[in-house]
Amino acid sequence: MPPKQPSEAPKQSSEAPKQLSEDCPTVADLSESELLALIFPRLNSSPSVLLGPGDDAAMVAATDGRTLISIDTQTQDQDFRLEWNNGYRTTGYDVGWKSAAQNLSDINAMGGTATSLVVSLTMPPATPVQWVEDFADGLTAGIIGLGVPDCSVAGGDLGRGREIAVTVAVVGTLAGQTPVLRSGARPGDVVAVAGTLGRAAAGLALLESDVTVTDLSDEQRALLDSQCRPLPPLAAGPLAARSGATAMMDISDGLLRDGGRLAAASDVILDFDAVALKAHALPLEPAAALLGVDSMPWVLGGGEDHGLLATFPAGIQLPQGFTAIGSVQAVVQSHGSGVRIAGQAADTVGWDHFAD
Amino acid sequence: MPPKQPSEAPKQSSEAPKQLSEDCPTVADLSESELLALIFPRLNSSPSVLLGPGDDAAMVAATDGRTLISIDTQTQDQDFRLEWNNGYRTTGYDVGWKSAAQNLSDINAMGGTATSLVVSLTMPPATPVQWVEDFADGLTAGIIGLGVPDCSVAGGDLGRGREIAVTVAVVGTLAGQTPVLRSGARPGDVVAVAGTLGRAAAGLALLESDVTVTDLSDEQRALLDSQCRPLPPLAAGPLAARSGATAMMDISDGLLRDGGRLAAASDVILDFDAVALKAHALPLEPAAALLGVDSMPWVLGGGEDHGLLATFPAGIQLPQGFTAIGSVQAVVQSHGSGVRIAGQAADTVGWDHFAD
Numbered sequence: 001m002p003p004k005q006p007s008e009a010p011k012q013s014s015e016a017p018k019q020l021s022e023d024c025p026t027v028a029d030l031s032e033s034e035l036l037a038l039i040f041p042r043l044n045s046s047p048s049v050l051l052g053p054g055d056d057a058a059m060v061a062a063t064d065g066r067t068l069i070s071i072d073t074q075t076q077d078q079d080f081r082l083e084w085n086n087g088y089r090t091t092g093y094d095v096g097w098k099s100a101a102q103n104l105s106d107i108n109a110m111g112g113t114a115t116s117l118v119v120s121l122t123m124p125p126a127t128p129v130q131w132v133e134d135f136a137d138g139l140t141a142g143i144i145g146l147g148v149p150d151c152s153v154a155g156g157d158l159g160r161g162r163e164i165a166v167t168v169a170v171v172g173t174l175a176g177q178t179p180v181l182r183s184g185a186r187p188g189d190v191v192a193v194a195g196t197l198g199r200a201a202a203g204l205a206l207l208e209s210d211v212t213v214t215d216l217s218d219e220q221r222a223l224l225d226s227q228c229r230p231l232p233p234l235a236a237g238p239l240a241a242r243s244g245a246t247a248m249m250d251i252s253d254g255l256l257r258d259g260g261r262l263a264a265a266s267d268v269i270l271d272f273d274a275v276a277l278k279a280h281a282l283p284l285e286p287a288a289a290l291l292g293v294d295s296m297p298w299v300l301g302g303g304e305d306h307g308l309l310a311t312f313p314a315g316i317q318l319p320q321g322f323t324a325i326g327s328v329q330a331v332v333q334s335h336g337s338g339v340r341i342a343g344q345a346a347d348t349v350g351w352d353h354f355a356d
Numbered sequence: 357m358p359p360k361q362p363s364e365a366p367k368q369s370s371e372a373p374k375q376l377s378e379d380c381p382t383v384a385d386l387s388e389s390e391l392l393a394l395i396f397p398r399l400n401s402s403p404s405v406l407l408g409p410g411d412d413a414a415m416v417a418a419t420d421g422r423t424l425i426s427i428d429t430q431t432q433d434q435d436f437r438l439e440w441n442n443g444y445r446t447t448g449y450d451v452g453w454k455s456a457a458q459n460l461s462d463i464n465a466m467g468g469t470a471t472s473l474v475v476s477l478t479m480p481p482a483t484p485v486q487w488v489e490d491f492a493d494g495l496t497a498g499i500i501g502l503g504v505p506d507c508s509v510a511g512g513d514l515g516r517g518r519e520i521a522v523t524v525a526v527v528g529t530l531a532g533q534t535p536v537l538r539s540g541a542r543p544g545d546v547v548a549v550a551g552t553l554g555r556a557a558a559g560l561a562l563l564e565s566d567v568t569v570t571d572l573s574d575e576q577r578a579l580l581d582s583q584c585r586p587l588p589p590l591a592a593g594p595l596a597a598r599s600g601a602t603a604m605m606d607i608s609d610g611l612l613r614d615g616g617r618l619a620a621a622s623d624v625i626l627d628f629d630a631v632a633l634k635a636h637a638l639p640l641e642p643a644a645a646l647l648g649v650d651s652m653p654w655v656l657g658g659g660e661d662h663g664l665l666a667t668f669p670a671g672i673q674l675p676q677g678f679t680a681i682g683s684v685q686a687v688v689q690s691h692g693s694g695v696r697i698a699g700q701a702a703d704t705v706g707w708d709h710f711a712d
Contacts, residue, residue: 054537058424068414071475071476073478160431165521182412
């Protein structure tokens, strides 16, 4: 159970983190129903949610007789810090947006479209009410901003804990399409990605650096935003499904690691093209130079952009938003499934191969 | 946001609670995939889950074109203690069972039947692997033991945190039935309950007492089990829906509090019958006497039995499992909706009314 980023030991927060105990109303000042009364008006509504909050369960349309479902948790000091090394403070809005984004991405990765979220928010009593209002605003902004207005929050759960933890379960529809699995890649397919690679990882490196936010360029600040409020390409999943994608998944743990999972599920080798990877690393080089590191590890190891990794039959025109980054090859008997870069096993490829 | 039980300040656990750092393999010793390989064989499968773990989302049948969904979190030191005052240690099995029970109950309360769970488990690295295996066993045992074998775990998420937290989202079907809401109670209806009242609260009181487990009678030990592994009446919800229940909810926060919610949603008064309540308190009296307290507060305020509170049109035969405990009355203009006992506002009824 390796931790998600940040991978280093987090700053330990006390039960009432400093950031959370400043002079402002906290959730301890309100009853659950008072808090819900502040949250509900900040949520959008959608026709898919046939019965929203207020009963023991919500009811959501599942028009093709099937429903997609996934669940993800973000935990303070594991998946985000309330205050980063560079001074940036994670807002409730950030956490709400990211919760929406990473869950909507899971449905996108199947070729589906999300129809509703149910949200469990656990937090210390010293959490400011404003943080919770911002969280609700961020959830809604993420849903709308990422282009899924037919999705809305159908219900939830509030509780206390020593740290902030947000768990979202997302429900979605395939609208009659066949789901695209990780296991369908075939030798000869084209490997392609949609969305960005490495931007969220670059943003994380900036957050953990000593370069304060005010010293960042607009472009560097945008990298930080990619970590805090990712922009998964939510139109690309259903489009890929309709275009005949043979396999697909979202890149949440990094191209090499997730590519290895897709390769294992399909029992194939994914061979990435070094030049194509380089094209993703190039725009990150100013930030890498600022921090004195290479940009390629962000491209290969960074996941939280929530881009899509997909395979398509050779010869078809890739759907809008996808660019080719390699090919699928058959497993050679002496080797198992896995990921290669320019024909070499990825774990033997040093980062120097891609440095200037 | 009042805490669930236990309501008193919990024992603070360190990052690696003593119970969790004994000489045994911990989750820090395993990769996520190794841990999943231990969990999966312990889970049941069901025909409702069309696509299980392994992709970015699962796919579940929703044969009537709608899906019920709810989410609930249990957090260490808020919803359970790893070690209680009386020496009882909460097992992974307990937490797994209870996670299943309280989520299955939410679907039951709508008149539906659960078809799948998705489970997010957050835990400190020092958590024993055995605890996680027990958790998976408890989930499965709860699903099967509570009589919902067509439900299974469709997917999940593992992560690190400073405390154990389990969030389960449950998906269910109404099989074409109309959902039973909290808002449908009408003056003249009969108020009825299914399942037990106060047993889990009695169990909680025993756990927080100085009476060690070994000094408990079998019956008292069974009360403790009601807190740790509740037995919601999962056949009763769909049966109530088919029998014409006008309103329903599960009693997760206590009869008076949840009754007040149903009364408010329906804009009526629920008038409970003192004799009927007494019948629920009577079997709890030996445990109450052991602790030197009254049993009626457990009946009126205890919730974690996850029984059902429902209203039915007067004159119909109550479905199996339900017993009448009162009647629905119209709101009198000078008073709002609410709960009464024998015609008196419940908050003015002292517990002494029900003591021997």
